[in-house]
Amino acid sequence: MHNNQDRHSVEAGTHKVLSFGIPSYNAAADIDRCVESVLEGSDYAADIEIIIVDDGSKDETPQKADEWEARYPGIIRAVHQENGGHGMAVLAGLRNATGTYYKVVDSDDWLDASALSTMLSILRGFEERDTRVDLFISNYVYEKVYEGTRTTISYKTALPRKRVFSWDEIGRFLPSQNLLMHSLCYRRDVLLDGDLPLPAHTFYVDNIYAYVPLPRCKTIYYADIDLYRYFIGREGQSVNEATMVKRLDQQFRITRIMMEAYHLYEDVEKPRLRNYMMGYFTMMMAICSVFSKLSDDPAAPQSLKDLWHDLKVYDERMYRHARYGVIGMGTNLPSKMGEKTTIGLYHLAGKIFKFN
Known part of the structure; x- marks a missing residue:
């Protein structure tokens, strides 16, 4: 020392x-x-x-x-x-x-x-x-x-x-x-x-x-x-997948706060910054979508539905970008088969980008 x-x-x-x-x-x-x-x-x-x-x-x-x-x-x-x-x-x-x-x-x-x-x-x-x-x-x-x-x-x-x-x-x-x-x-x-x-x-x-x-x-x-x-490397670290599924309500809370921080297309004047922030926010919505599918909580699908609905009401343009871009579509595929595909894509992305 x-x-x-x-x-x-x-x-x-x-x-x-x-x-x-x-x-x-x-x-x-x-x-x-x-x-x-x-x-x-x-x-x-x-x-x-x-x-x-x-x-x-x-x-x-x-x-x-x-x-x-x-x-x-x-x-x-x-x-x-x-x-x-x-x-x-x-x-x-x-x-x-x-x-x-x-x-x-x-x-x-x-x-x-x-x-x-x-x-x-x-x-x-x-x-x-x-x-x-x-x-x-x-x-x-x-x-x-x-x-x-x-x-x-x-x-x-x-x-x-x-x-x-x-x-x-x-x-x-x-x-x-x-x-x-x-x-x-x-x-x-x-x-x-x-x-x-x-x-x-x-x-x-x-x-x-x-x-x-x-x-x-x-x-x-x-x-x-x-x-x-x-x-x-620790058990129970907050980025660990099982932990994230367990704390899904907190993920929703954070995503809502981010949603309500800006009407990105009106409040952020720099187009490149706006695109970056829209991409980040879309990723947050995607995490909510994927983890709702990984969760055993029977309330999760409805919470996700409410979140998408509230985003649409809050800002139609942000909603369209988040929901109908490649990531939004890929993480919200309909049906049980679609759900399996979404989870598979998420795990593949984890391997490629090493985020988990």
């Missing part, structure tokens, strides 16, 4: 370039690796801060968070709150952040040291030159520990590199290239500038986080670095 406490406490008043929010619930087994990866990758720099949000944990997470704060005052802060779920922890981190930029790192994930070092030099450069960048995008890596494999999700075919750009300049995103929480680092004032409708006690809020703020971002920078390491 690096031993530079004195330097850090002295520099506690330093302007922070980047704040990391680490939502943590019963994370005692993982949190040390996560925090160490940020400290080491930033070289224990005084211009970053790490906010560990203990979301009402029942294990040693609260003590660990306090120990980290004691060890690195001025860099690490522990925030304790009653259990509110991932979204509430993300918002608590944001409320307590003081940096120009805000990056969420889940407590069981970690950051690559050399990529983080590169990211920090780029962000510091923006600050020095007074260049306003609303959104910093980087790659992420699925670390499938139980399979011993890793899959990198990169955006170099879709985004310009090594310069600040706007949504007018983005290319086409593949279905495997959605911008996720792992790939995004927002300028903090962009997140504070409007509502971030993250519901309490709900999984999959990262979809809202990676969707709602996008139209507020006018300037973007993409660094082709494999920064975020997304750990897949």
